[in-house]
Amino acid sequence: MLETTIAAIQPPDESAMADARALHGRLTKPAGSLGALEELSVRLAGLAGACPPPLPEPAAVAIFAGDHGVHAQGVTPWPQEVTGQMIGNFLAGGAVVNAFARQAGASVTVVDVGVATPLPVQPVVEASGPVVLDPSTPRLVAASVRRGTRDLAVTAALTRDEARAAVQTGIRIADGLIDAGAGILLTGDMGIGNTTPAAALIAAFTGADPLDATGRGTGVDDPTYARKVAVVRAALARHAPDPADPLGVLASVGGLEHAALAGLILGAAARRTPVLLDGVIAVSAALAAAAFAPDAVSAMVAGHRSAEPGATVALRHLGLDPLIDLGLRLGEGTGALLALPVVTGAVRVLHEVATFDSAGVAEK
Numbered sequence: 001m002l003e004t005t006i007a008a009i010q011p012p013d014e015s016a017m018a019d020a021r022a023l024h025g026r027l028t029k030p031a032g033s034l035g036a037l038e039e040l041s042v043r044l045a046g047l048a049g050a051c052p053p054p055l056p057e058p059a060a061v062a063i064f065a066g067d068h069g070v071h072a073q074g075v076t077p078w079p080q081e082v083t084g085q086m087i088g089n090f091l092a093g094g095a096v097v098n099a100f101a102r103q104a105g106a107s108v109t110v111v112d113v114g115v116a117t118p119l120p121v122q123p124v125v126e127a128s129g130p131v132v133l134d135p136s137t138p139r140l141v142a143a144s145v146r147r148g149t150r151d152l153a154v155t156a157a158l159t160r161d162e163a164r165a166a167v168q169t170g171i172r173i174a175d176g177l178i179d180a181g182a183g184i185l186l187t188g189d190m191g192i193g194n195t196t197p198a199a200a201l202i203a204a205f206t207g208a209d210p211l212d213a214t215g216r217g218t219g220v221d222d223p224t225y226a227r228k229v230a231v232v233r234a235a236l237a238r239h240a241p242d243p244a245d246p247l248g249v250l251a252s253v254g255g256l257e258h259a260a261l262a263g264l265i266l267g268a269a270a271r272r273t274p275v276l277l278d279g280v281i282a283v284s285a286a287l288a289a290a291a292f293a294p295d296a297v298s299a300m301v302a303g304h305r306s307a308e309p310g311a312t313v314a315l316r317h318l319g320l321d322p323l324i325d326l327g328l329r330l331g332e333g334t335g336a337l338l339a340l341p342v343v344t345g346a347v348r349v350l351h352e353v354a355t356f357d358s359a360g361v362a363e364k
């Protein structure tokens, strides 16, 4: 399934992109006056193979949740139980992602790919069950591969089979949401400790020094930060992950939500559907997706620039410019949701704005 998804990912349609560029030249605005929105709309036309591309509606956020054996190294001040407890909060509608999703009219799907502690709520949907996009009711999908990863400072976080299972869950979630009508997918993540594997993935795929790839996550103090950088450096030395083997990289130094997010991105790209990336966990997963299938980058839109320094390293490697830069470092999909109206606006222009000819406006 992973292989067939990768094989289905195609390069962008150059002729639809040329049509979008030409249309921009005829719309009632000075050429180039919509800045980065113009190139974004051209990319989305290339992805869809149509000009104008479909409006990115309805929007569906998929939050992948998992825990991390590396928590034992003291890389985060938060107890591991918070991952499962926040799932309860997502389902009750009380998290920041819920507030932003209500504002955007987006549905929220929470996927347990590997939470370590018992969940405070019953999983209500199996991964293969029917999907309904209901912005008013968050749903929980039970797709746990194992109850948290192993400690990547000691051993490989996952087996290759476990990493593959998580990637394939992400692909299945993408397919289910797109089959249910989603016009754009937004990445979300929840996992205490997950900025450590994110930093390791970014260093492994980009070759960046662990000091440049590692940030302060939820806001760790100086001793914790130093420990975190040392853990990432030692893990890379121990596992020597090969960036040409993305499944091996995800297995040795990744996490279940990172792997599932890579799958979500691949699944969206295979269906020529845009995927709006959130923060540092999403962009670390995007590096894995790009290593599996370089053309998957065409489906990616960088929602925002996370405050985590590794996010900027990853975005540069992917050649993506983030739409907004507000110093956010929450995750959950919050930055992607805030960027959604920018993406919709970029496409709406191609649908609705009059041309100089049709509006009778003189050109220079």
Ligand SMILES: O=C(O)c1ccc[n+]([C@@H]2O[C@H](COP(=O)([O-])O)[C@@H](O)[C@H]2O)c1
Pocket (backbone or CB within 6 Å): 075, 076, 077, 078, 189, 190, 191, 192, 193, 194, 195, 196, 216, 217, 218, 219, 220, 278, 279, 280, 281, 306, 307, 308, 311, 328, 329, 330, 331, 332
């Ligand atoms: O999205 C981001 O860029 C981001 C940056 C820092 C922290 N987070 C969130 O905070 C948690 C991980 O932080 P930490 O310090 O426990 O590794 C996890 O639930 C992430 O969703 C998210």
Ligand SMILES: Cc1cc2nc[nH]c2cc1C
Pocket (backbone or CB within 6 Å): 078, 082, 086, 189, 190, 191, 218, 330, 331, 332
């Ligand atoms: C409270 C809390 C909420 C979060 N949401 C995403 N990551 C998080 C981490 C913590 C600690």
